[in-house]
């Protein structure tokens with residue numbers, strides 16, 4: 001009965017906000033920290049279960065608040081064990097997130113925006129344009145919605161990658177707020193080494209990230225070996241060209257044993273030549289970095305193809321010979337639209353006939 005009147009979402013508030021809230025109700029500040037632990041470590045969704053709090057405080061909270069995660073609208077399991085989720089937000093927007101179980105851990109790929117404004121030519125999310133930024137609650141809530149759906153126990157070792165829909169550095173404050181809760185020893189307790197933020201290269205925000213007290217690992221979507229090529233694939237390169245981007249990377253303070261990751265989507269006949277590989281090696285010379293080579297995920301609506309596998313191997317070979325560690329990353333869930341945004345875009349724009357067999 002009490003829950004019926006609740007409107008505001010308690011989920012997504014940080015420790016300081018919860019302490020303030022406790023004080024508004026005439027409770028001591030530390031009650032806020034207890035609520036934080038209940039919400040983020042114990043993953044309680046029912047305010048009745050916050051039994052550290054007095055019954056009357058719980059009842060008062062329930063009059064105003066509920067604990068709301070994004071709703072699982074659809075879950076698409078892949079043959080390879082991963083699952084793609086379509087998660088619905090309170091205003092009906094839908095974002096994608098992916099659950100990828102491995103031997104000793106689980107990787108979750110989550111979104112930072114509904115759609116994206118950066119407009120990379122090879123990206124399905126770009127076709128949606130930017131719908132809106134996600135709130136910290138919605139970014140964090142993707143992790144909790146999937147943890148709940150997968151009945152994940154509290155010992156599961158989680159990796160979080162912000163590589164879903166959107167450009168995380170163009171939604172900086174909410175993304176950082178969500179990351180701080182994920183990393184909090186009293187919350188999800190995920191160490192920074194297991195959280196990766198991927199960016200198309202928003203240079204001023206890379207500088208800001210360098211000064212954050214809680215900082216994830218950083219991945220940069222390079223995707224090209226010259227300014228001309230990169231600007232054609234990623235219009236953001238006109239504003240933030242390669243030399244400045246790599247200077248920002250060189251200035252970026254790495255922690256012991258930390259490497260920068262450069263992602264490189266391989267597009268057949270576009271950026272996958274031997275010369276491209278040599279130029280990438282040169283660009284990254286002297287950086288503490290590794291390269292993840294991502295064969296392009298093809299789909300309807302975009303004019304690119306995946307390179308033949310021998311060319312991908314050759315690209316890797318050349319980088320390795322130049323002492324740049326390079327790994328081939330085949331996206332999980334090939335049968336369920338492996339590229340983020342792809343599922344939503346293809347659903348919306350009516351599928352091409354050859355796609356309907358999957």
Ligand code: SAH
Nearest residue numbers: 123163166167198199200221263296297339
């Ligand atoms: N906006 C951020 C994070 C989301 S995109 C960024 O661009 O880094 C995550 C990764 O997916 C990026 O490295 C991007 O280059 C890659 N990507 C986008 N479209 C792809 C596609 N069709 N096939 C393979 N990788 C793709």
Ligand code: SF4
Nearest residue numbers: 116118120123126200
């Ligand atoms: Fe946005 Fe990243 Fe897609 Fe580029 S690759 S359009 S930055 S989501």
